[in-house]
Amino acid sequence: MTRLITIENLSLSFDGIYALKNVSFTLDEGEILGVIGRSGAGKTTLIHLLRGIDQPPTTGRIIYHIAACPSCEYVTVQSHSGQKCPKCGGILSAIDVDFWNPDQELLKRRILARNAIMFQRTFALYGNDRVIDNVLHALDDIGYPAGKAITRAADLIDQVRLSHRMMHIARDLSGGEKQRVVLARQLAKEPFCLFADEPTGTLDPKTAYLVHKMLKEAAAASGMSMVVTSHFTQILDEVATTAILLEDGEIKASGSPKDVMAVFMKGFHDDEVFCGVECGKPILQARDLVKQYVSLDRGLIRAVNNIQLEVNHQEIFGIIGTSGAGKTTLSKMIAGIIEPTSGELNIRVGDEWVDMTKPGFDNRGRAKQYIGLLHQEYDLFPHRTVLDNLTDAIGLEFPKELAKQKAIITLKMAGFTVEKSKEVLNRLPGTLSEGERHRVALAQVLIREPTIVVLDEPTGTMDPITKVDVKHSILHAREEMEDTFIVVSHDMEFVRDICDRCALMRFGKIIKIGPTAEVLAEVTEEERQVMANE
Structure with missing residues (x-):
């Protein structure tokens, strides 16, 4: 098969702490690569680098092997080199692009236009618009002919099995349905590669299976490549053709999904x-x-x-x-958020005993300061470090050394090792995995010393x-x-x-x-x- 991406000795550090360490692998045209690993293994960091998001790698390279039109902005997979450009009729020529090299920024932007990405928690929809309008927005973004857009949008919605929800308002859909609308919007771009970061992590197994089926069918229908990350082995079994296991930023196993799953679960x-x-x-x-x-x-x-x-x-x-x-409702009354x-x-x-049915500092207000609540849809301050999130961002004023010591102790109680606690203190939430952010949010509750x-x-x-x-x-x-x-x-x-x-x-x-x-x-x-x- 023709090579699409080559990753060479890729590393990325945050203040000297490596999230990825000398990662090397390849992705072929039409290949579906499953990347599995525990929370904090480096999966999201890898996806961001492959997609061109955030900061460049500390060391190493990502090489895209593409075919580019010399007369317009169109790029596609390298196996199409020598063919006519579908946009302007020019002849496509093979080229290798060093993706994070500033000298090749223009080619990087052309590649980004032909790539697509799905995230776990960010549905990226126009919540007040109908499903079909969401897909039409995506088509408009790529300059799809207005006269053909309605038909194309309906076809995409049908492709993800949502024709029965076409006129529904996006915010009123279930999580699985929203994720399928996101997929339809991404497929509208006609990408040659799709990056899906934990696309079904918040879904139940039955709905996850349906989304996995949509992803695999979409890849088969268009011939696009795909990189899919997860901390669930289900995605390897149902979607991937090949797999790698990340552990502490390093590749610990690669090969068939079955073999990589066996290594991942070994010793659990x-x-x-x-x-x-x-x-x-x-x-x-x-x-x-x-x-x-x-x-x-x-x-x-x-x-x-x-x-x-x-x-x-x-x-x-x-x-x-x-x-x-x-x-x-019962839990919110216990937490003092709503009144009986x-x-x-x-x-x-x-x-x-404090009466929670009565407002005021000596009643419900007195008890609430000793009650901690962690919502499922927790939130952290994205532009503040973990240490800040645990201390001054929530109104706890400690001397610097005491704050650090208290934060490490609390992070340990929330499931981190002492070494990992020290490592994440000065990192931003966006550089952590979903599981790590959840544990930081739990630590944010525990640091208040609730009873x-x-x-x-x-x-x-x-x-x-x-x-x-x-x-x-x-x-x-x-x-x-x-x-x-x-x-x-x-x-x-x-x-x-x-x-x-x-x-x-x-x-x-x-x-x-x-x-x-x-x-x-x-x-x-x-x-x-x-x-x-x-």
């Missing part, structure tokens, strides 16, 4: 032993707790209905249920190995900080592994509360299927 185990924790006396009590809303189309809605609940000090307590069961309509909700601060931590879907976007890290970080925090954790989740396996007790919610009510194994036994098969797909 979860055998760390934690001390048994004897939970203390109650720290949270709810009696007849109600939260109701009035909707114009649905009338009176009881999102939480007559909840009776007690959580003990140092307990890890789970709240489970399908979407709409009321678990998020009626009933009692009390939090113990020291030896005193109760509410975690909203803490494993929603994580691979199995990183989930173990998160589990360990929570268990370590319970041992070392004597914290109480309330885990809101639809991840039954995670809840089973970490929660001492849990509550199953349906239609705003707690149906069952008790030891985790007993409560999970009450979950219906239908509920399991719904929660697995959320």
Whole structure:
């Protein structure tokens, strides 16, 4: 096969810390390369360099082997050299482009116009526009003939199996549907290479399979090459033709997806032993707790209905249920974000009980400063270092040395090693992997020294190995900080592994509360299927 990209001894460092170290491999025309690795392995950094985003490599080169038209801006794969340019009729000639060489900036821009990229969390859609309008915008960006654009947009939407959503507003689509609209927009560019960075990391396995199928079909239909990163082995099995394994910025294995998956999973185990924790006396009590809303189309809605609940000090307590069961509303009342309509909700601060139903510094305000909340859609300050995010960016004023020491201790509690904690302190969030950013966000909560931590879907976007890290970080925090954790989740396996007790919610009510194994036994098969797909 004809070579498309050659990567030679590629390295990139941030303040002396290497995110990539002497990475070398090739990508052929039509090849689908799967890049797998744990969070922080360097996958996103590699994608950014291949796509031409952010800063150039510290050392090494990326060579694109292309065919370029001397009469216009058109470029394509090198196997088309000698053919007529489809834009102007000129003869395409073979050329090798040193992608990050400033002297070849004009050729780099032409290559960028024929490449496409998909990200994990950024859907890059016009949220208030219809699906078809989103695709039409993409066609307009490349100067597609206006008279043919409607037909082309409809064909692209059909290609990603979304003809039944063509007139829907983009913001109202599910995550999987949004990702398929993104794919349609990228395919509108008729790229010869697509870079997909964790494209299905936030999707359930069933929806991920559908997007993977779309990616593979699109590559087969157009002959484009693809580089797809993931921390899930599913993408190697369902999409890739070849694979490499990244570990701490270095290639540890390459070859067939099956062989690389075997190396990736080799030695994976979860055998760390934690001390048994004897939970203390109650720290949270709810009696007849109600939260109701009035909707114009649905009338009176009881999102939480007559909840009776007690959580003990140092307990890890789970709240489970399908979407709409009321678990998020309950967790927000516990965190003091929303006020109950009626009933009692009390939090113990020291030896005193604080009434969370009453506003004011001596009531709800007093307890809130000891309650930490980590949303699933967390956010970090993108232009501030990890150290700043953990300290002054959230209003914690420490002397410099104490701030650094406190940050390292807290990052360790959130799942980093001491060495890795020191390494990431002066890096920006954008240079970290998704899993690393999640752990920094958890550390941002823990550094405030809360006594109760509410975690909203803490494993929603994580691979199995990183989930173990998160589990360990929570268990370590319970041992070392004597914290109480309330885990809101639809991840039954995670809840089973970490929660001492849990509550199953349906239609705003707690149906069952008790030891985790007993409560999970009450979950219906239908509920399991719904929660697995959320």
